[in-house]
Amino acid sequence: MAKWGMVIDLDKCTGCQACTTACAMENNTLPGESWQDVLYYNEGEYPSAQMKWLPRPCMQCEDPSCVHVCPTRATYKDPDAGGIVFVDWNKCIGCKYCMIACPYGVRFYADEQPLIEPDMRDVYPGENGQMWSPPYQNPEQDWRRGIGIQPKGVVSKCTFCYHKVSKAPEGVPDLDEDDPELVEYVPACVRTCPPKARYFGDLDNPESNVNRIIGDKHGVRLLDHTGNRPQVYYLGAGAGVPAFSPRNS
């Protein structure tokens, strides 16, 4: 079975947020519930200040702390699904401990104060147990894997677009959007990336392009000291975690 991994080349990424938009549209997430986001930050001070950005999906860690802390096994890593970490919305009790334990801040509890007004949950009230029901919805739904629009009181997260990836032919080393036969199975953020800064493939397959570029270009993982060992690798300058510096503004 494949072990799906993603590579994000920061030298190519332009911070255009197309991935963020594609993810939100594909998965019908609420404003603020950014399963995939690009974080902008400054580094250094004038005259050598730089503006930087960091695209940040769920890392689908190999040893995920969110899975260890969940008291109900609602969040679990599925080796048969390429090692993707899912949330079973039928089991989640909404204790939010996984959100505390995730070093990457990529888990969301959407039953909270709206980020923008009007509140989309009021504009499109939820039907069929969903928290909200926008006019267009992705027809794919699997609550045991946290796919679809979540109900109230549960935690949601990126699924590496498992509803697409799971339909790929078995044994393919990479899901490349340039391959017409595979393009439909590529995760939305990878498929939409204009500068092709994202790659998606099987980390267990020595033939895969993701393995090759991680090796050739020295791919790194974020916050490796927490022991989570992400299945998302970063390439290029600036592949690090922006340091916190409080501002008085």
Add this chain to the structure above:
Amino acid sequence: MSDNNVMKGGLGTGLLILSAAVMVATFGYVIFQLNTVGHAAFNVSSKLPWGQPISTYLYFALASSGLGLIASLPLVFGFKQYYGIAKRAIFLAFIILISGMAVLALELGHTFRMLWAIPFNMQIQSAMFWMGVFYAADLLFLLWKFQKMEAGDWDSKNTKIIGIASFLGVLLASGNLALIFGMMSMRPFWFDGSLPIYFYLTAVTSGMAALVFFSYLAYGFDRSKMPQKLQNALNNGLPKLFAAVLGLTILFVAVRAITGLYTNNPEVYHVWADYLFASPVYILSLLLGLLVPFALMMSRNLRVNPQVQVLVSVLTFGGLFAERYFFVVGGQVIPLFQGTWAWNMIQYTPSATEWALTIMGSAMIFTLYVLGEKFFNLSAVPEQLEEAAEAEAKATA
């Protein structure tokens, strides 16, 4: 047996009606908010998921554990001078834990799902799974021990075994509760292997404050009306113990603060420098909630004074509530990533619904407490000890 307990009379009934009314009103408000607004009625967010309801639960759970540990002094370790406080301590531990669990239940996204999802999935890697196991065991042993005391069985072999089991249950429950926070390497403000010790200490301190306050409340804040054994405890050993645990709590806070202010780690340093010590409420809680009570209890004359004891217990109760709040929120105020939406520290102030939950839990404690005082003799001691105490009182009179 003393019949000076004012909770058994009209005063108790008045307090019962008042606290029950507050409990029902706040519960109704919280339920209404949860049904209409949902958890958006809380001011927590995906960036700061645990707010005041969690800190309230933590406060109550640890106060309960503290009371359990205090009760184990006579019941497990044989300090007979503390027999007069044991039954009330056990009862308070039980009702405070129940109240804490009620607050936690309303904070969860799915309260009832928890009842089957936790036991049926057996996720033994999760500290929160063990929190459920240990606190359920704690609750069971407290009830069992209380039932034994109520039946007049204080010293049989079985009672002693239950006492020891309960003591171990309390240690495991509160120690494990500490590790829920202490094992989070990604939250450096909490990441601390010595956290269980800190929790034991502060648990006993808040438990002591509860015990002293509620003991006085039962007798209209008049120590001369208390049974002899209870008076003895409040006159001799207990105030010294209170002073000691207050001192150790201050020491532990100081050690954590000094380490935190010395470190370069921004996730620890900024919490201490720019969140905790930048907050007048936190500084006030340290001064009025811990340092002033400690200073008062260090004075040989003042620490036995009933008014001072009540004042110290109220101040400590408030001080440790703030301590728990700042501990829980402080671990989350530094965003995991600096970037979009999170340039600065994450702001959080509890909403009206979250305050209502805290008030509901507190009102529940008062309601159950008055019922306990009305229906049980919480100052009871083993019969032979009671006779000995009466004889001693007569001899000294």
